[in-house]
Amino acid sequence: MKSQELRKKAPELDSLRLGSGWNIEDLSKPQIIVESSYGHSHPGSAHLNRLVHEVNRVIYKEGGRPANYYVTDICDGEAQGHDGMNYSLVSRDIMTAMIEIHVKATPFDAGVFITSCDKSIPAHLMAIARLNMPAVFMPGGIMKSGPDLLTLEQIGKYSAMFERGEITEEEFMEYKRNACPACGACSFMGTASTMQVMAEALGLALPGSALIPTHIGELEKATSRAGECAIRLAHHPITPSQILTGKAFENAIMVHAAIAGSSNTLLHLPAIAHEVGITLTPETFDRIHRKIPYILNIRPSGYWPGEYFWYAGGTPAIMEEIKEHLHLDALTVTGKTLGENLEDLRKTDYYANCNHYLTTHKLTNPDLIKTMKAPIRPEGAIAILKGNLAPEGAVVKHSAVSPKLMQVTLKARVFDCEEDALQAVLKKNITPGEAVFIRYEGPKGSGMPEMFYTTEAIASDAELIESVALITDGRFSGATRGPAIGHVSPEASEGGPIALVENGDLIRVDIPARSLNIIGVKEEERTWQEIDTILSERRKQWVKPAPRYNDGILGIYTRNCVSPMKGGYMKAE
16 A cells, blocks of 8 residues: 555654554554545534544544544635635635645545535545545535525525615524524535535445435435445555546536536536546537436525435436436446446435435425426526637526526626626616626636625516626626526636627627627627627727736736636646
């Protein structure tokens, strides 16, 4: 094992580990790093040490020696509404780097990686891919919903309603008090939940381990199996590069389509793939989402809280429904193929156990998971739009878009930051038929924050939700619903066409045709040639803005990150 080879090269290692509480026998055991995002930063990480302790117990029992390492994460929810959100995406890359340092600086034979949320999951998966050390990912589970199925993503709606005077401060406080009744990922198919599912779909997490509700004992049982898996991997290595193949990423995207997963996945999967030398193009997502239907009735696109996903069978149940399209020969962390894992689960009481919890809520599987023949929508949730406004592409979660906005021409209202756009929406200065532009919020502009409050202000306004679109080079929360088009590339700070849009330009959104174009100026339609000439003239007048950040990590990130459509990661060179 690698740890034993390095002990010979670094004689101080034994002494230092003995000084840390190890004993002589521990030194010759399989050495397992247990990396987690435990910390008091938010509900998705505050409970993780109990899973760390369970993994430790099993590793000791199976003859290994665990070592606990921590890099806690930030919470997108707590970063909302202020410049803290600008640090969210870059935190993914910094966590990845810190985990790399932990593993590379000290010898380990395998690892267990435990986390729950938006940036920490892709960070852990990127690190696993980069390190190529035998490792198993253990998702940290999901919180239960509050009274009357209240979940956190609804707070944005209630905030906008409070700002407009539609509910009282007392009513608003009652919603806030009950939105997070337990630890775990927020109870909807946002980025945290989506990325837990993606870890399992990629084959790095054990079958059925994604989104187990944290308030039931099943999470500890799955954690025990992850500890056992790590010991097997130490003795019989399977490297992430054997698992993270093109087939694995296609499987993940197919599952993403079926669950109407977060649009942020189009930042994270390409970044993970990049670590193993695979390029995931926007066209790959669009192609797969066209053929895999959306079948999961979970918020924000569906009705039920995310807690119910596992009760209905979780990721394996989704895979069974779309099985004819999956690469069943893809290798997984179990040492078996995806097809073998699904077959093994059918022979156990896994589905009966899951459904036991579902029946207590007086629901059946079809309430949550529809069929390929009778889906919620015939295509997946995501579409990639291109055109003279987004030559490299833009992302829209069309499962949450009104049919009235699928093919529409809108009048541009342009804002150079989210704060101004939000106030315009809340003060009723946005009128039906407008396209609200928020630009200079891409990775190089400001770190690519979420536009959550503005999307919720639009989505909670009955007059705007079916008549106004939001278009940005920033990104959205996984909780976003309504007409939101993001990741517009090239971004404004790089001189992309979104920087050239002016108030009164006509914007044609055609989701079925996958197009996003400027088709007119001053509310008058023009020919394509005229538009090209006008944009060319505007480009001559455009002045590249001074960098918003020159120092600190955001200065480093905004200078070195790639396009949103490539994953927004920091370049090594």
